[in-house]
Amino acid sequence: MMRLSTVMTQRSRPVTVLAVDDHPRFLEAARAVVEATPGFAWAGGASSGEEALATAARGEPDMVLVDVNMPMIDGFELTRRLRSAHPRTLVALISAQHPDELRRTGGSAEYRVFAKESLRPSWLRAFWQEHRGDDPPED
Amino acid sequence: MTRRRLVALALLGAVLCAISAAIADANPVASGRTAEVTVSVLTIPALLGVGLYAWYRDPENHFGEVLYLTGLCWFLVTLANSDSAALYSVGRIAGWVFEILLAYALLSYPTGRLEGRAARRIVLGGVLLIALLYVPTIPFTAQFPLPAPFTACTTNCPQNVFLATASEPSIVPELIKPVREVLTIAIYIGVAAVLTARLRSAGHNQRRTLLPVLGAAALRFVAAMVYVALRRAQVEGTGIEIAVFVALLTVPLTAVGLLFGLLQWRVYSGSALRRLTTGLVETHDAAQLRDLLAESLEEPRAELYYADPPEPGGGDPSLLPWHDASGNRLPGPLAPPRACVREATAESGLRVALVCEEGFRDRPEFLDAVCACLVAGLERQRLDAALANSLAEVAASRKRMAGAADSARRKIERDLHDGAQQQLVALRVKLELAREMLEQEDGEESRGAEMVAGLGPEVEEIIEEVRSLARGIYPALLASDGLGEALRAAGRRSQVPVRIDVDGVGRLPAETESAVYFCCLEALQNVAKHAGGATTVTIELRDEDELRFTVADDGPGFAPSAATPGSGITGMKDRLAALGGELTVESAPGAGTRVRGRVPTG
Numbered sequence: 001m002m003r004l005s006t007v008m009t010q011r012s013r014p015v016t017v018l019a020v021d022d023h024p025r026f027l028e029a030a031r032a033v034v035e036a037t038p039g040f041a042w043a044g045g046a047s048s049g050e051e052a053l054a055t056a057a058r059g060e061p062d063m064v065l066v067d068v069n070m071p072m073i074d075g076f077e078l079t080r081r082l083r084s085a086h087p088r089t090l091v092a093l094i095s096a097q098h099p100d101e102l103r104r105t106g107g108s109a110e111y112r113v114f115a116k117e118s119l120r121p122s123w124l125r126a127f128w129q130e131h132r133g134d135d136p137p138e139d
Numbered sequence: 140m141t142r143r144r145l146v147a148l149a150l151l152g153a154v155l156c157a158i159s160a161a162i163a164d165a166n167p168v169a170s171g172r173t174a175e176v177t178v179s180v181l182t183i184p185a186l187l188g189v190g191l192y193a194w195y196r197d198p199e200n201h202f203g204e205v206l207y208l209t210g211l212c213w214f215l216v217t218l219a220n221s222d223s224a225a226l227y228s229v230g231r232i233a234g235w236v237f238e239i240l241l242a243y244a245l246l247s248y249p250t251g252r253l254e255g256r257a258a259r260r261i262v263l264g265g266v267l268l269i270a271l272l273y274v275p276t277i278p279f280t281a282q283f284p285l286p287a288p289f290t291a292c293t294t295n296c297p298q299n300v301f302l303a304t305a306s307e308p309s310i311v312p313e314l315i316k317p318v319r320e321v322l323t324i325a326i327y328i329g330v331a332a333v334l335t336a337r338l339r340s341a342g343h344n345q346r347r348t349l350l351p352v353l354g355a356a357a358l359r360f361v362a363a364m365v366y367v368a369l370r371r372a373q374v375e376g377t378g379i380e381i382a383v384f385v386a387l388l389t390v391p392l393t394a395v396g397l398l399f400g401l402l403q404w405r406v407y408s409g410s411a412l413r414r415l416t417t418g419l420v421e422t423h424d425a426a427q428l429r430d431l432l433a434e435s436l437e438e439p440r441a442e443l444y445y446a447d448p449p450e451p452g453g454g455d456p457s458l459l460p461w462h463d464a465s466g467n468r469l470p471g472p473l474a475p476p477r478a479c480v481r482e483a484t485a486e487s488g489l490r491v492a493l494v495c496e497e498g499f500r501d502r503p504e505f506l507d508a509v510c511a512c513l514v515a516g517l518e519r520q521r522l523d524a525a526l527a528n529s530l531a532e533v534a535a536s537r538k539r540m541a542g543a544a545d546s547a548r549r550k551i552e553r554d555l556h557d558g559a560q561q562q563l564v565a566l567r568v569k570l571e572l573a574r575e576m577l578e579q580e581d582g583e584e585s586r587g588a589e590m591v592a593g594l595g596p597e598v599e600e601i602i603e604e605v606r607s608l609a610r611g612i613y614p615a616l617l618a619s620d621g622l623g624e625a626l627r628a629a630g631r632r633s634q635v636p637v638r639i640d641v642d643g644v645g646r647l648p649a650e651t652e653s654a655v656y657f658c659c660l661e662a663l664q665n666v667a668k669h670a671g672g673a674t675t676v677t678i679e680l681r682d683e684d685e686l687r688f689t690v691a692d693d694g695p696g697f698a699p700s701a702a703t704p705g706s707g708i709t710g711m712k713d714r715l716a717a718l719g720g721e722l723t724v725e726s727a728p729g730a731g732t733r734v735r736g737r738v739p740t741g
Contacts, residue, residue, distance in 0.1 A: 023557065023561040023565070025561055025562050025565040026561055026564060026565045026568075028565065029565040029566075029568040029569050029572075030568070032568075032569060032572055033568060033572055036572055036575070069556075069615075096556070096560055096561055096564045097556075097606070097615065100631060100632075101606075101614065101615055101616050101628060102616075116564045116568070117564050117567040117568060117598075117599065117602065119568050120568065120571045120572065120575070121572070121575060
């Protein structure tokens with residue numbers, strides 16, 4: 001029974017992750033982290049909010065990593081739009097700025113923002129488990 | 140005229156006066172006629188004195204010299220108070236010359252030059268009259284006509300020493316004397332007519348200086364005509380005596396009238412120039428200067444024209460157009476017929492023309508002084524305008540420079556954030572990944588993993604340094620959220636607790652926000668550096684027409700006189716001044732320090 005219940009909460013397919021950032025170096029690093037994380041699969045990188053929305057519309061990712069500081073549509077706005085268009089998608093806001101220096105206007109009070117440098121396989125799995133309650137496949 | 144010469148001429152006058160008095164005193168006949176003798180003798184210092192005054196005060200004009208000469212001639216006239224036939228004869232002949240000189244002086248007042256054809260003809264007529272009808276009769280005249288204002292003697296007077304014949308030819312008393320007396324009266328009337336015409340055409344200012352002269356002259360000629368006429372009618376007794384005495388009295392009265400006229404002019408010209416010079420600083424354009432001119436000169440119709448100086452190295456200034464006081468372009472100054480025009484050119488090439496009523500023609504040095512004032516006024520206005528212009532340019536350029544510095548800082552901050560900081564963050568992420576991989580591949584004891592794990596915090600330190608560097612250059616929060624949030628973030632980083640009190644401050648122009656932010660930051664850093672013992676800092680921000688901020692600490696304070704402002708304070712002041720604001724630092728030992736600043740936001 002125990003085993004069965006474990007199997008019940010385990011996903012059958014990997015968690016797909018889309019990363020959105022206007023810095024290609026970070027997208028590269030994010031991809032490496034996602035690919036190195038068991039049970040996670042790289043769904044692609046988008047360099048702007050518009051591109052992310054278009055990618056998500058084509059194939060809904062399970063999770064999106066969103067950088068706060070982006071030109072045009074910023075991270076907070078993108079999060080709002082993703083959540084309303086894709087309620088099942090999990091969004092994580094990240095930033096290279098010190099939390100103290102994040103802009104107040106438009107969301108930092110409303111959303112939790114994680115430091116970009118804390119992105120690593122263990123964090124990714126923990127974040128997913130915390131918010132979705134199921135385990136990603138072990139590979 | 141030098142002071143020495145003045146003294147010498149005055150001394151000469153005193154000596155002549157004394158000689159004249161002594162001569163009259165020696166004459167037993169004259170000594171009985173004290174009033175006549177006194178007036179006659181005192182007329183010498185009256186004429187000489189007024190002449191010297193005019194000569195000394197107004198050396199450009201020759202009027203003083205003319206009047207002094209007239210006074211010398213009067214000295215000769217007073218010789219007729221003597222009982223010596225020779226002196227008496229010289230005195231009586233000098234009387235004729237004196238009449239002409241006095242007429243010349245009156246007609247040439249105040250310049251000493253004869254202006255106008257009428258005046259010149261009258262003087263020429265007088266000279267011809269003396270030369271043709273008086274002088275030739277000298278050898279034929281036994282007795283000079285009596286009574287006369289020129290001598291105190293009335294009866295049994297000395298004979299003419301120049302008499303060459305045994306008796307007077309009858310033509311002299313019968314024809315020449317009546318004719319020349321009529322002509323003399325005609326000349327008197329002519330002088331009075333010219334002076335009256337001049338008075339009538341004069342502006343009210345000239346009238347003031349001409350009126351006393353004309354009054355005295357008119358009285359003189361009326362009295363002279365009366366006594367000549369009475370003498371001709373051979374009337375005897377008190378009537379003619381009074382007429383003769385009045386004719387004598389009008390000579391010094393004329394001198395007094397001339398003095399009054401000269402003084403009137405002095406008072407007028409002095410106060411006009413004073414009004415003009417003191418009013419100059421309050422004029423800001425040519426129209427105001429024109430109004431000041433009219434008011435100062437009490438000449439409502441006085442006009443002012445000017446022509447701008449040529450550009451440096453540019454062409455002939457005389458080709459540049461004239462402007463009236465309202466700035467309208469004209470080919471030249473507009474002068475009504477007979478008006479007086481005076482031009483002046485400044486060193487810069489600025490030309491000024493003054494147009495005023497013709498009476499001022501006699502006062503070229505006064506007009507030159509007025510023109511000099513006008514030139515000074517216009518030049519000052521031009522310099523003021525140029526200065527205001529360049530000050531505005533400097534202010535605009537300071538603002539541009541501050542703005543350029545700000546955008547350069549923002550760009551550097553963005554470059555740091557987008558470049559180094561992002562790469563370091565990516566590197567940090569990859570390092571962690573590498574460590575995990577090494578651990579998985581080589582096991583928990585992997586030396587490589589251990590090495591890489593050690594690099595992580597190092598990279599994080601660098602990231603933190605880059606962040607703080609970028610923040611110091613231009614805090615991202617200032618651009619995104621404005622002054623209040625940026626200062627709150629700065630306050631959270633401060634070692635001394637900071638209380639932020641912001642009221643009514645919205646988003647402002649970037650240059651204002653950054654100037655105030657960096658000033659407050661500098662003040663905060665100063666608290667940390669210099670105000671050891673401070674327990675709280677309060678930053679107050681208010682926007683009421685202008686942005687005011689105060690950074691106050693409760694530290695030990697300092698004596699402002701003992702402190703020299705460091706580069707920090709100077710930099711703060713410069714930043715605010717570039718925006719038209721200012722900064723003050725208040726402190727006293729034991730009373731903390733308050734840095735106050737304001738920037739216009741209107």
